[in-house]
Amino acid sequence: MSFPDPIAVFRTEAAELLEQIEAGLLDLNVNLGDKDQVDAVFRGLHTLKGSGAMFGFEALAAFTHHCETAFDRVRKGEVPATHALVTAVLGARDHMRALVETPMGDHEAMSETLLDNLRRAVDGADSGDAAAPAAGPARILYKIRFSLPQNAMANGTNPLPLLDELRDLGTCRIVADRSKIPSLDVLAPTDLHIAWDVELLTDQPRSAIDDVFIFVMDDMELVVEEVAAPVEPEAPVTTIKAPAAAPEPTISSSLPAPAAVASPATNAPADAKAAKAAENVRVPAERLDELMDRVGELVIAQSRLSQLAGGSGDLQLRAVSEDVERLSGELRDTMMVLRMVPVTQLFGRFRRLVHDLANETGKRIELVTEGETTEVDKSVIERLADPMVHLVRNSCDHGLETAEERRVAGKPEAGRIHLSARQQAGEVIITIKDDGRGINKDRVRAKAESSGLIQPNASLTDQELYQLIFQPGFSTAQAVTNLSGRGVGMDVVKRTIDALRGTINVVSRPGEGSEISLAIPLTLAIIDGLLVRVGNARYVIPLSAVEECLELSVEEDMRSRGRSFISLRDSLVPFLRLRDLFRTGTKPDPFQKVVVISTGSERVGLVVDQIIGDHQTVIKGMSKLHHDVGMFSGATILGDGGVALILDVGHLVAEGQQQEAHLRAAG
Incomplete structure (x- = not known):
């Protein structure tokens, strides 16, 4: 069993996050006062920074941290959102994509330039705010106890940045509870047995604490108690610092889905959204393409089975053929829905x-x-x-x-x-x-x-x-x-x-x-077609382009020669004799048929010898030697193993309209 490359998975998730960040910035640019969009952009940046640090994209995490800090100031009301800030972060977002795609490239000069633009945008917003600063909110003392799963470090979660983020919220007193650490002879170096007790004095709301643990909330134990009377904590007894090289990353135990970024304690609707997102399964596009090819082969095999059953007197074979036809049709329709995207x-x-x-x-x-x-x-x-x-x-x-x-x-x-x-x-x-x-x-x-x-x-x-x-x-x-x-x-x-x-x-x-x-x-893989015969060869006309079918007798065919028009409900429709166009060298059938096709408002008739019937067509591309043949868009394999060419409706309609213009000009 093969497992997906975690770096490839991260890049896919990062691309989605970058799209969400860009969409949020563009929405914010329309309405700079939209607090929801400010929060959405902040959360997207926060998620990208944490995920990048977890998968070793340190340059991405360090760069994104500055953008996150800028939006954190906007979120807290310290600086207003401005068009200049949005433009600066949009440029930074493009650089983040480059850091994801080529993390080992030389990005230092561009990073410095973009961060200078970001600083100027934030400083300009800061100096442009003439309003007097409002009095800060009252500080509240929280007592926090948390512990991570035993396998947290083995999965890539580092508790030190979590503690650093708590320190950023206010004054902290942190005590490590080491009572559950086993003896050295049974201690596994990758297991985590420490819990932490934290006293935090902060002016931030409870949701800010939840945001710190947003990526590990599902697996950890977290208890947060609000003390009614704010009390200044004593000097810290334990000092814990992250390594100097770390760009204050937020680490998650698993790659987060973009929808699952809300605090379960404070946002019930977001829980429902996250639960709905959990029902979706990410499937590589190439696997869908491979499955589509298999369905196409099944449709061809089913067509051959139907033809064999039709020529047989065995009722059981016919019943099985009908069941296979029904099931393959349902499978085809389901497959087509899977490939559809808005x-x-x-x-x-x-x-x-x-x-x-x-x-x-x-x-x-x-x-x-x-x-x-x-x-x-x-x-x-x-x-x-x-x-x-x-x-x-x-x-x-x-x-x-x-x-x-x-x-x-x-x-x-x-x-x-x-x-x-x-x-x-x-x-x-x-x-x-x-x-x-x-x-x-x-x-x-x-x-x-x-x-x-x-x-x-x-x-x-x-x-x-x-x-x-x-x-x-x-x-x-x-x-x-x-x-x-x-x-x-x-x-x-x-x-x-x-x-x-x-x-x-x-x-x-x-x-x-x-x-x-x-x-x-709508699709390039399987279409419903109308199978026709011209001379000794068979062709497929996409059924979606067919308007109606008429009969053309030999007398009418002779009368129409030289003008190539048929009268259809008080309007003249040009038609093409496919026998002449394809140079079949055969005589026409006594009762030919005209298949009227259209693209938009333009119509043209195609004269064929016989209409065989509907055909579920699996489209196969033309070879390189035939890719410039304009009248055909592909080929398909019929039930008897023969090949039928698929007519290019747009090209034939254009051919008919051009012929009509020449005839009108000559007349």
């Missing part, structure tokens, strides 16, 4: 990006998100991150105007970026919308003509013209900046969306803004 994991990344872009461009930018609960396959989310970054950066740099330009245009000074997600059939539609200046069609056309992408005065629809911005090297920027101007980003968007079998739609209104919609399949 799109908020994608949208959450752009809050920080927009914050940084606003600072870099000097513009005021608001980010609005909608449909965060929409779920998408995790592999789709991972591959959408880079294209979305390019689109959001492009909207902020090219799309939104400066505050002065917006005032002149009668718009609010703050520009708005709107991200939304929604499901539509078997696709998720992700939209990036801004209320900026819109796309300058004349400039796009001029750039395309000068680059040789189109002929001068070529007849193009708005959509065809807008699609030119996704060509490699295309850019209308007047100068190259840190944000844009090299014509690389939008090309990345196009290539990634094509690889995902998705489509891009662009709408722009001069002076009102632009809207880019990405239509992406």
Whole structure:
């Protein structure tokens, strides 16, 4: 049995903590008076510092300690939260990530620079607070007795930093109870047998004491008694100091879950949240991918079994085949749910990006998100991150105007970026919308003509013209900046969306803004398809794109030659003869079928010889020799062991619309 690498587990937990810290800072930047967010950021920093020290990330623990101290002062009301402080800690948060990823790197110079920024932000907040300091709260004497589990030190918990943290709360008198230490001949050096009695005189609330033991609360024995009359404790009889090299870390006996950071004595709702978090199990993504492959193979085997049972007269075999089909379908659906993650994991990344872009461009930018609960396959989310970054950066740099330009245009000074997600059939539609200046069609056309992408005065629809911005090297920027101007980003968007079998739609209104919609399949692993035959070969059409099926007789086929349109409820729909497109060299069947497919508002018909029926399709990628074949997005194995190619709906719809445009222009 293999056990996970503890350092890898820590890095995963640290990444989640850093995301929570960043989200808390961005929320705090909107409302600097939000005490809950101050506490959330403080707890995140506190957790990261303690976990880092436990796993040997001393530089991380020492650096994070300074940020934690700054927020502790904010939490105690000594300094106010300011935008400068939030910006400084956001920069420090990025450095913490570097300390997690490359702990042995040379980070000293950057650490000093960021800590200088942090000190200036805290000092500025301190000097800017003109209010007279309020009288300090009355000090209370607490009597504390605690003992850790016998195996605490073997698990990495050091009691000395806990005592140091108690000293930081006020005046302490600490006495070690050594009465349970066994004789030397049976004493194990890794076992802990000492308990501690502490008298603490402090102006901090009881919750501050609970925070000291937050990571070991579940396994330890802790008794805290509040003495009614505050009494100054006597001089300490026992002096215990941590090693000088230790950066005052808080050590935990096990890696803490981000949700389990509340005191059980003072926060019952947090207990419920922690209990709910304990029901979740962390599974490496590669294991889910491997399980998905196995489910895919099972679906193929089940398809072969169904075909064998269908050709057999054995009723028992048919019954078993139906049971296997039902169970494999349920397993497939369950597996698909396991791979689904909310799109908020994608949208959450752009809050920080927009914050940084606003600072870099000097513009005021608001980010609005909608449909965060929409779920998408995790592999789709991972591959959408880079294209979305390019689109959001492009909207902020090219799309939104400066505050002065917006005032002149009668718009609010703050520009708005709107991200939304929604499901539509078997696709998720992700939209990036801004209320900026819109796309300058004349400039796009001029750039395309000068680059040789189109002929001068070529007849193009708005959509065809807008699609030119996704060509490699295309850019209308007047100068190259840190944000844009090299014509690389939008090309990345196009290539990634094509690889995902998705489509891009662009709408722009001069002076009102632009809207880019990405239509992406919900999953890249298993889809429901419509199995068809063209000539002697079989093909799969994604069922989510199929609108309806019609019959096309030989007479109608002959009448439509030369124009390739069918009349569908008072509208003309272009269609493609797949037999001609694939050059099958076969004669058409007497009664051909037209499968009408669509992407968004665009429709096209595909003429096939036979519709075989529904087929549960396990998608296999094309080889490197065929990856640039645009009409196919993959292949699948059929029940009889044969191979069927999966049609790329977006490419075929574009082909049909292009054919329609040529016919209309010729007519």
